[in-house]
Amino acid sequence: MNRRWDVIAASLLAAVASLAGTGSAHAQDTAQIATQGNGKGAPPCLGCHGVDGAGQAAAGFPRLAALDATYLRRQLDSFADGSRENPVMKPIATALSSEERQALANYYSHLPLPPTLAHPTAPDSRGALLATRGRWSQQVPACEQCHGPGGVGVGAAFPPLAGQSAAYITAQLKAWQQGSRHNDPLALMQHISKALDEEDIKAVAAWFAAQPLDHAETTP
Structure with a gap:
């Protein structure tokens, strides 16, 4: 495993550890949603936003890593209620429970700024x-x-x-x-x-x- 993937793996582990004890959505479950989806209609977040939360510039998928948790939760709620229209994110947000939205917001807020965005x-x-x-x-x-x-x-x-x-x-x-x-x-x-x-x-x-x-x- 090269250095980049070592950094990413460490970041994911740190994010999971930081979520321990946050509500009924367990830390491991949150990491699983981010990497595998929730099995209820929400695909894995990393498919668009990257394993380190850096997003995909060419496709216009935004960075989520290190954003404010309250802001991230508000955006997921907005996608679900239609105050922010997006044909990709609406079905994903509605497939997430309230607890899952909050857990994912916390998860991404604890990921560090991706090193690829530093310069x-x-x-x-x-x-x-x-x-x-x-x-x-x-x-x-x-x-x-x-x-x-x-x-x-x-x-x-x-x-x-x-x-x-x-x-x-x-x-x-x-x-x-x-x-x-x-x-x-x-x-x-x-x-x-x-x-x-x-x-x-x-x-x-x-x-x-x-x-x-x-x-x-x-x-x-």
């Missing part, structure tokens, strides 16, 4: 302006005002943008814009996304995807 590429200048200064002529604040410096995330309401792929960030901005996602606090993202054009979205998504995670907290 992304250089940022885009147009995206940098939107991310760090905003565009006040259209009442668009800087993204960093809510999502933190470099997009590292702030609590359960404002998730990390750094370390997510440009494809995923782009898809979410368009989902806010088109109304297929509407589980944002005070409809903030619905307003902001509608003020952005195609080039704005492409630029700001690329900028956040390029931000390093070396300085990010393990649990944003």
